[in-house]
Amino acid sequence: MTSNQIMFLLFSVVIVVFSILTVTSRKILRAAIYLLFVLVSTSGLYFMLNYHFLAAVQLTLYAGGIVVLIIFSILLTSHISQKAEPVGWKKSLFSALAAIAGAVLSITTILDFNFSATKVAAEEVNMRLIGKSLLSTGSNGYVLPFEVISILLIAAMVAAIVIAKKGGPDKTESQILKQ
DSSP states (O other): OOHHHHHHHHHHHHHHHHHHHHHHOSBHHHHHHHHHHHHHHHHHHHHHTTOHHHHHHIIIIIIIIIHHHHHHHHHHHSOTTOBOOOOOHHHHHHHHHHHHHHHHHHHHHHHHSOOOOOOSOOOOOOHHHHHHHHHOOSTTOOHHHHHHHHHHHHHHHHHHHHHHHHTSOOOOHHHHHHO
16 A cells, blocks of 8 residues: 555545544534544545645635634534434434435446546646636626625624524623623
């Protein structure tokens, strides 16, 4: 086995194990940390494929931004020691059936697809062109959609925190000031 194969196997095992731990953990903060390990390992796979830009985006946006936002939301809205309710056997059964059906569908699709090597050499990626496209406001620019999505995410996060806080003890401002 080469070192690349060993690293691929290591990243794959980490992704599979921590993905399972993410969805089966009853403690929500641990699930978020397990998700962080999955996202970092995914960026490791991107680095192995020489997709450095995509790996950097994976690390900064998902592992660095989204997971921190999730952990921040968890710490604002719930207690760290809070456990999720155990799942009933019916939900477990249907979840297992859905997972098995998805795995069978994915495996058969991959095995049926005819992968063929290309004879065309890989082209050099112009990072300056990508940067200008990301920062431009023209017809191929992404600044406006990025800003709209960021405002939408902030509004959704604020709404989720407000909804989660409404379930707690109801104290008005005057009651808090009297204490």
